[in-house]
Amino acid sequence: MAPRIDQVKCNLCGVCIENCPGDCFEMGAGGDGVLVARPLTCWHCGTCEVDCLIGAIYVELPIMMLA
Ligand code: SF4
Ligand code: SF4
Numbered sequence: 001m002a003p004r005i006d007q008v009k010c011n012l013c014g015v016c017i018e019n020c021p022g023d024c025f026e027m028g029a030g031g032d033g034v035l036v037a038r039p040l041t042c043w044h045c046g047t048c049e050v051d052c053l054i055g056a057i058y059v060e061l062p063i064m065m066l067a
Contacts, residue, residue: 001060002039003048009056010034016048016057024048 003024005016010033017025017034022041025034025048036042042059049059 001044001062002036002042003057003059005034005036006056006058007033009054011054011056015051015053019051020048021045 012027012034014027014034017027020042022038022043022045024036024038024042026037027033028035044059044061046059048057
């Protein structure tokens, strides 16, 4: 599952874009905010959720990873 970004909380700092090892994020054009542009390259490492200091990212683990 793709990470979810709370666009209201997000301050567009870009840390998640820089630090994601899967290159999942990109800055949207025209004020679209940060987009999960490549959700299929996410392997749910949790880096973005930890690095986003204002808690604007939530990584939902697939059911098979919760077992
Ligand atoms: S790290 Fe958090 S606040 Fe910064 S751009 Fe990403 S989602 Fe927004
Ligand atoms: S969980 Fe890891 S791979 Fe997935 S978007 Fe966040 S930092 Fe990138």
